[in-house]
Amino acid sequence: MREINIASVIVAKRKEKGLTQDALADYMGVTKASVSKWETAQSYPDITLLPQLATFFNISIDELMGYMPQMTADDIKRTYQKLSLDFSEKPFDAVYDSCQLIIKKYFACFPLLLKMALLLINHSMLTNGLERQADVIKEAISLCERVRTESDDVWLVKQANSYEALGQLMVNEPIMVIDRLEDTIKPLMADEMTLSYAYQQLGQTEKSKNVLQVSIYQHLLTILGFAPLYFQLVAGDPQKFEEALERFIKLAKLFDVDRLNQNIMAQLYYAAAQIQAMAGNIESGLSLIEAYTEVCIAIKFPLEMKGDHFFDSIDGWLKELLDSEGVPRSEKVIKESMLIGLTQNPAFSMMKDDIRFKQCIYKINDYIGGKSHG
Known part of the structure; x- marks a missing residue:
């Protein structure tokens, strides 16, 4: 970000043109003392002089003032x-x-x-x-x-x-x-497939594969991202909930998403654990909380995103995505939210004295303290 700094701009542009303060003063119709004060930020040019001064230096008024209305x-x-x-x-x-x-x-x-x-x-x-x-x-x-x-x-x-x-x-x-x-919400257009075929016709196999892998990865995370809300919608039907949980977890295991994207899996396990706890299914709830804990403490900072042996063409795309988007919350806020999610959720109150639940709290506390886990 750049602040308004007309003084340094005038100095730089005047020297760039090889002019003295006297020469600039003559052109602007002011005294040399006025130009000197402009350049030392003791005063500013009258607003009516800004267009003439900017035109003389062949720059915009925004540039003259050192002001950038747009950020990079x-x-x-x-x-x-x-x-x-x-x-x-x-x-x-x-x-x-x-x-x-x-x-x-x-x-x-x-x-x-x-x-x-x-x-x-x-x-x-x-x-x-x-x-x-x-x-x-x-x-x-x-x-x-x-x-x-x-x-x-x-x-x-x-x-x-x-x-x-x-x-x-x-x-x-x-x-x-x-x-x-x-x-x-419109019918899905398979633009990725069209683009992949185009690269393939040009003999650019790696590009073609990259497009499809990126698309598969995005759709996979989108499907798993729907899980928490879907769990809520079928929570009143235990059979449907169990079937949904089994299918989502099988899909995640098939693509090893516990390693690929811990955040999406933490949300899935947490949402399922909450529903099981509220239904009184303590054993299943504890197992899901343990799974939640393991994916949470597997998150490494500074955050990096990588593919695996299946998604072997997306590392560059993931890095570019992370570089452009950044991390939505700071490391401290992310870590603290992991613990708050367990300790302050009334749905888990029945589990708070269970040794397995306490071990999960200990592991996350330990993780927040900066110790690593295998």
Whole structure:
């Protein structure tokens, strides 16, 4: 990010042209003392002189002032990561105020606004009280709405639509979610297959394989990502729930997702354990909590994503994805949420004195302390 700094820009551009302060003063119709004050930031050019000064240096007024209304992708990523870390270490409102300053300064940078919306959604649970949390989420929704209605980037608009719906769901506005998403559910277009065939026709076998592997990987995680909600929908029918749990876990085991993506599996195991605990199925619930614990403590930081012997062409894509998207929450917040999920969920209260449950708590506590596990 660059601050407004017209003084250094004038100095640099004047020297670039090989001009003295006298020469610039003559051209602008001001005194040498005025130019000197501009360059030492003791005063600024009158606003009516900015177009003439920018034209003389053949730059825009924004460039003259050292102001960039748009952030680079790297700047956006660094900003997100810094603020995410700040949320884990500083008072929420102090970091929230910093977010507001950045949003106001770069209100025309739609990729940044979208990231800020996601940042607020991901950290809204750190607020004090549900009312404050709802206010923060509504701020994120408003940022998404701005991107959705004013951006010309189709992909940004699509993402904004999704994040906006997520925020609306979190503040209990299901009708708004349906209005936002209902018309977006269309028959699947197999563009990946078409692209893969195109690469194959060109003899680019590796490219063809990469496209299909990336698609298979994404669809696999999407299917498993549906599991927690589907478990809730069939929780009232024990037979259907058991069948759903068995199928999702078999699919995950088939593709070794415990190793490929611990986060998606942690969500699956946790959701299933909660339903089993609420149904009084303590033994099954404990087994799922143990599985949840093992995938949690297998997550390594700094986070990296890799394929395996089957997904052997996607490492580059995964690295690029992680580099561009970053980690949604800081390491501290991620680790603490693992423990809070077990210790503060009333569904697990019947298990709290069980030795197996206590061992899971101990393992996660140990993991948060930075010790490794085999």
